[in-house]
Amino acid sequence: xxxxxxxxxxYVAPEPINQANQHWIVRILQHLNLGRRDADHLDLxxxxxxxxxxxxxxxxxxxxxxxxxxxxxxxxxxxELPHSSQGEHCSLLxxxxxxxxxxxxxxxxxxxxxxxYDSNSGMNLLRERLAPLQRDGRFFxxxxxxxxxxxxxxxxxxxRADLAAIDSVTYDYLARFAPQEVAGLRIVTRSAPSPxxxxxxxxxxxxxxxVQIRQAMNQALQDLPQVAETMGLQEVLPASEDDYQVLLxxxxxxxxxxxxxxx
Numbered sequence: 001x002x003x004x005x006x007x008x009x010x011y012v013a014p015e016p017i018n019q020a021n022q023h024w025i026v027r028i029l030q031h032l033n034l035g036r037r038d039a040d041h042l043d044l045x046x047x048x049x050x051x052x053x054x055x056x057x058x059x060x061x062x063x064x065x066x067x068x069x070x071x072x073x074x075x076x077x078x079x080e081l082p083h084s085s086q087g088e089h090c091s092l093l094x095x096x097x098x099x100x101x102x103x104x105x106x107x108x109x110x111x112x113x114x115x116x117y118d119s120n121s122g123m124n125l126l127r128e129r130l131a132p133l134q135r136d137g138r139f140f141x142x143x144x145x146x147x148x149x150x151x152x153x154x155x156x157x158x159x160r161a162d163l164a165a166i167d168s169v170t171y172d173y174l175a176r177f178a179p180q181e182v183a184g185l186r187i188v189t190r191s192a193p194s195p196x197x198x199x200x201x202x203x204x205x206x207x208x209x210x211v212q213i214r215q216a217m218n219q220a221l222q223d224l225p226q227v228a229e230t231m232g233l234q235e236v237l238p239a240s241e242d243d244y245q246v247l248l249x250x251x252x253x254x255x256x257x258x259x260x261x262x263x
Contacts, residue, residue, distance in 0.1 A: 003035035004054035007047055010197050011057075011169060011231075013150060014177035020230040027220035028055065032213065053202045055213055060244045061120035063198055068241065072205035075214045076196045076239040081232040082175075083168035084196065087239075091125040091165035091191035096156055097184050104189050105133050112140035113152045113161035114262065120247055122149060125191035126165035127262040131254040138263050150174070153181055165191060172232065192250060195243045199236060214238065 006029055008021040029036055034054060039047055048058055049070060058067065078087045093104065101107050115122035130139045144161060146152040152164040153174070168190075174181045201213060217236045221228045228234065254260065 003037045005037050005039045005050050005052050006054050007039050007056050016177050016230055017173050020227045023227050024220055027223055028216050031216035031219055051202055055201050057197050057199050059120050060247050061124050062118050064244050064248050070203050071200040073239050074199040074201050074210050075236040076198050078234045078237050079232045080234050081172040087237045088193045089168045089196050090193050091121045092168050092171050093165050093188045094185045095163050095188055097186050107163045109141045110162035112143040113146050113155045113164045115146055115149050115152055121167035122165050123262055127254045128250040129191055131257040131259040134259045137258055198239055
């Protein structure tokens, strides 16, 4: 039995989600007859590109802008959650309940916060929605970087920002298991749809190996119905780069409208 990295770090909160992920990983590796390496010393890019990787999850935007040709796509999750379904999710553009602005155009010259410029849900999908509303390449008075969706929510709650785009899976998990983190906030609008975050493995996996890993992931979900219910995860669908081309289309549409940089 060989040891590999297997980590699911995109959705690790609240704690019931993290625990469900860990149970799922253990069962996946049992089906594959593989051991698990300790990945605590690796940052996300290091994990994504590690030759000893067997499966992890990345964001669709860095998949298409940083990782093309350097990883294998294993599949994408079909969540069935209030704002995510059939292999797609979106961003929820949120503000505080007491913010006097109501439609998206009202937020011109307000304070924005994003988790990072490499984020699809936090930045790319937000930019796509704001592009028709920007003026001379600018929409916000200022944009802060929080480093994480949960921190962006904190910025909203603390009245340090007026608008943030939050991954809908993250929002749904928090609304269910940590409702205090989204309390006092309201949805202004939804973003355009986006394919859910891809599961990836090391570059060069054969088609047969990709299918084997995806089958192990799905069998593990069937073995662990409580895990599947906690995560709202029905199955892992096949996926390819073609599914994520839409994210680059959103980027190009914003650039063509004169809004290449979210600001």
